[in-house]
Amino acid sequence: MALEHAILVSLAEQAATGYDLARRFDASIGYFWRASHQQIYKTLARMEADGWVSATIEPREGTADKKTYAITDAGREELTRFSAEPSPREALRSDFAVKLRGLADVAAIVEDTRRRRADHVERLDRYEASAKRHYPDPAAIEEHERGAYLALRGGILSERTGIAWCDEILGQLETRSER
Amino acid sequence: MALEHAILVSLAEQAATGYDLARRFDASIGYFWRASHQQIYKTLARMEADGWVSATIEPREGTADKKTYAITDAGREELTRFSAEPSPREALRSDFAVKLRGLADVAAIVEDTRRRRADHVERLDRYEASAKRHYPDPAAIEEHERGAYLALRGGILSERTGIAWCDEILGQLETRSER
DNA sequence: CCTTGCCATGCAACTCGTTGCATAGGTACG
């Protein structure tokens, strides 16, 4: 499971509450790993039990205590261990590809492909804006941020490819469906 | 859930046993959706209960009956319904990107990236061989096979991008880790 | 004052998928 590790990476950069993490998983880290707040809280509890993170509790009246989590030495060790193990190839599972392969309803696929294309464009814009803001000069990237930069580059390349694929699909299907 | 739909697509092309499907999910359809035989049997049972597929039973002595599944009208209807609904954007979850982002151990990442690159190359070869064999002349593709062709194109584009990304990573990290 | 939205935490039920295990006939090779 990598949610734990994504959390460790995030906490290694900066301590945070579950809520903070949920927001990070909605942006930056979230580009590569999605997680709901429920799942984050559950996972943090387990990680604390495992000693990978420690919580600083700020008691609050009338509602649940606020807990700020920080990575521990054991957590850092686990992160190193995780880093060294080969990553499994991510299981490719695409509803869209299955649907395309079936090709039951051309007009619906075309519509779906347009939606998909728009989504790719939106993400690409987000990634590129992020790249421009954080790494305006790729030649001047510092070592500690190189990983994040390369991860972002992966996102950019993959969104561009997604757009190209959509265009290819639309090029071959559009004329056929329109009339 | 799309496993059901992937199975429907596959059975629409040709009736099959659970075992046959498991093998298909290890090739062709399996390029876009992975599934173990256990899961396929479980899902087929549910799909039969739902009336999407029907089984022709061939009794066998001393061991479990052989069941050949075929898609039903209800199954075809479900496939049409599924085709028309917008596909959710697949959740991107990448252990590798998380690891890269953390960048705890450069040498390990480099090794991992090389492994990953080799995997992409292997898949690309497989996809391209498949494309060459089934669709030697892209201009002459028949309508009924266009979906499968476009799905395969997606695989090819995505593997190429994966390779390019690995090369970019290696270009930036290799010299640093080697010496 | 009331509503809206953000900060903040969490439980419970459920679905989907993985892993390990079990069974058993048929066929080909040495």
Place this chain on the structure above:
DNA sequence: CGTACCTATGCAACGAGTTGCATGGCAAGG
């Protein structure tokens, strides 16, 4: 005759993730 591999089906336990629900403080604006 044994062994290995392919055909063929399935259960059980577990892990990971989703969806729905619940609680409650605090601040800003109308």
